Amino acid sequence: MDSELLRTFLEVSHTKHFGKAAENLYLTQAAVSTRIRQLESQLGVQLFTRLRNNIRLTPAGEKLRPLANANLTLVQRIRQEVAIANNQSQQISIGATPNLWDAFLQHELSQLFGQFPGIAMRAEAHTATTLARQLLERTLDIAITFDAPKIDEVSTEEIVQVPLFLASSHNTDSWQEAMANHYVMVDWGTAFNVQHAQQFTGAPPAVLQTNTGRIALDFLLTNGGSAFLPESLLTPYIELGQLHIVENTPSISRSVYASYITESDRLDSFKKVIEAIKGEQPVPAESLTPTEDA
Structure with a gap:
């Protein structure tokens, strides 16, 4: 059975x-x-009762949920065993929010391949909520997020600090002036949103809201x-003079956390990978670095 259909079913059953x-x-x-209709068609049962603003699992859906979790865990185990059979010592899956892949993890992934040649890697981008759930489902080994999940079975370590600066396409030292010019509100996690609201009271509404720094960067460079x-x-x-840090504006630093299941038979491998990432100077994804003739 298609694991993506089951993953979608579990997401709908959770939300x-x-x-x-x-x-x-x-x-x-x-x-x-x-996807839900396809799954229901394959199984020949209705999985959800769909009333306005009230989606519930049917008895068949309740029965499927633990089986779907078990199936996804088995898929992860199969991937692991196949990686071993393919002359790889093991496979480790790393998941993070898109912002963190862009900010530094894409670069770190390349470094990890060099440091751990015997390990096959799998990289995924999801929301923090989805990453936490995948950890519990054992379909993800390491989740890297701004907001650490508070789950009993999960251990969490701070690995790096990512400072965030107010940047503008216009050279100004006033945050009011900068934000009045097409301000893009990027969701850098709960702590950032709270600190932003406290420090920048009276800021004009953003012309664009996004949870991805890549989208904000492209918007600033284009518009x-x-x-x-x-x-x-x-x-x-x-350095190219296309953007400017707004002086006299406090930066907001975010802690980045690596989380993993505490009771895992591959705990030593997880910790080695995390240790390799920990404390590294953030370097952006190569695709976000301008070319020399830009």
């Missing part, structure tokens, strides 16, 4: 909302609905504007 499930899975709501972005993303564009 009880097709729209929220679609957001967490980076799919359209129509795609989520189609002009301002946004809080990591220094690792900003530096090459500051």
